[in-house]
Amino acid sequence: VIDLGAWKRVTLGLSCAIFLLAVILPIFVLLWSSFMPYYGVPSRELAAKMTLADYQYILNYPMAATAFKNSVYLSIGSARLLMRLASVIAWITRRNQAARARVSRQHGFYSKCPCPASSWG
Amino acid sequence: MPGIVLGVSLISIYLTLPIRIYGTIWVLRLAHMTKYIPYGIRAASASMIQINEELEEASLTLGATWLQTFRKIILPLLMPGFIAGWISNSIIALRELSISIWLYSYNSKVLSIMAFDLWAGGQYTYVCALGVLMVRLPVAMAFTARKPGASVGIAE
Numbered sequence: 001v002i003d004l005g006a007w008k009r010v011t012l013g014l015s016c017a018i019f020l021l022a023v024i025l026p027i028f029v030l031l032w033s034s035f036m037p038y039y040g041v042p043s044r045e046l047a048a049k050m051t052l053a054d055y056q057y058i059l060n061y062p063m064a065a066t067a068f069k070n071s072v073y074l075s076i077g078s079a080r081l082l083m084r085l086a087s088v089i090a091w092i093t094r095r096n097q098a099a100r101a102r103v104s105r106q107h108g109f110y111s112k113c114p115c116p117a118s119s120w121g
Numbered sequence: 122m123p124g125i126v127l128g129v130s131l132i133s134i135y136l137t138l139p140i141r142i143y144g145t146i147w148v149l150r151l152a153h154m155t156k157y158i159p160y161g162i163r164a165a166s167a168s169m170i171q172i173n174e175e176l177e178e179a180s181l182t183l184g185a186t187w188l189q190t191f192r193k194i195i196l197p198l199l200m201p202g203f204i205a206g207w208i209s210n211s212i213i214a215l216r217e218l219s220i221s222i223w224l225y226s227y228n229s230k231v232l233s234i235m236a237f238d239l240w241a242g243g244q245y246t247y248v249c250a251l252g253v254l255m256v257r258l259p260v261a262m263a264f265t266a267r268k269p270g271a272s273v274g275i276a277e
Contacts, residue, residue, distance in 0.1 A: 030256075033249035054250035063230050070146060071215060071232040072258075078150045079161075079210035083203050085154070086161030087169070091195065093162075094169040095177075 124219025127156055132223055144226040152220045157210050164209065168202025169195075208266040212259040 004011055032042050035050045058064060131152050135143040142148045172195065180190040196203070218233040225234050232255055239248045 027256075030249050030252050033246050034253045036246050039245045054246045055254075057247055058250045058254065061235070063235060066228070067230045067232050067235045070149075070229055074146065074149055074153055074231060075211040075214040076207075078153045079157070079207050079214055081150075082154045082157055082161045082210060083165065083207045086158055086206065087165040087196065087199055087203060088191070089158075089162050090165035090169045091191070094166050095174065 124156060124217065125223070127152060128220045128223030131155075131220075143224075144229070146229040148224050149221060149229055149231070152224055153214050153217065156217070156220060157214060160210055160213070161206050164202050164206025165199065168199050172198045205266065208262050212262055215255070215259055 029042070033039060034054055035052070036046060037049050037051050037053065040046050131148060132143070135148055142151070176194055176198070177190055180194045181187070185193070216233055218237060221231050221234055222237065225231065232251070236248050236251050236255070239251065
């Protein structure tokens with residue numbers, strides 16, 4: 001830990017500014033535009049035209065249900081399959097001594113092939 | 122590996138090999154698994170080194186097969202890392218575009234492709250609405266991981 005002394009407030013202000021620019025403002029504009037009938041700079045006149053039409057359009061979009069189903073299936077389903085595979089690979093790479101009796105040297109090598117960096121650590 | 126490289130190589134492989142999965146959701150699944158396996162191994166091996174080898178040896182000396190040992194001893198002990206890897210992989214796979222854009226077909230469209238289509242059609246406000254709806258999913262997953270997910274595992 002570095003003691004910043006008098007610079008504490010300055011660095012706090014800087015990190016708050018970065019957080020504002022990188023997270024708060026983009027999310028605000030995303031939310032803002034999602035309620036607007038057309039794309040525009042946030043202003044009071046535009047705020048009067050707030051509408052839910054965009055959400056209605058998205059929910060009634062012909063491919064929306066399929067796309068949602070596919071996305072959830074892909075992300076959750078394949079991540080589960082992936083973790084099953086990864087835990088076996090992690091066992092082989094971590095327990096090299098025990099694995100050598102069962103799995104030949106070549107198999108150990110192939111298991112590291114897709115990502116050498118993750119099996120070195 | 123950049124997603125574009127992986128996507129193009131998967132196209133050329135599954136168009137030449139006589140395995141008919143090109144254009145189905147299975148090729149997308151395979152691509153996601155190939156791309157994100159390093160993250161999965163990272164999460165799994167981090168918890169694997171916390172498990173003492175003697176627990177497995179005890180199970181093996183009592184006559185269990187390796188598969189039984191893996192399912193009954195290692196996987197439950199690995200669960201916290203397994204769940205963490207599962208959820209973090211789900212979240213990054215949800216917004217994956219660079220592979221999906223090469224491998225999707227009409228029936229295997231995903232949300233990121235839909236957002237890209239709408240954006241290419243110039244319907245920016247619709248993309249924003251879809252974005253807001255899409256953001257809720259990973260946020261919900263992250264909260265699940267924090268609250269009930271923290272108590273998963275064999276330690277009480």
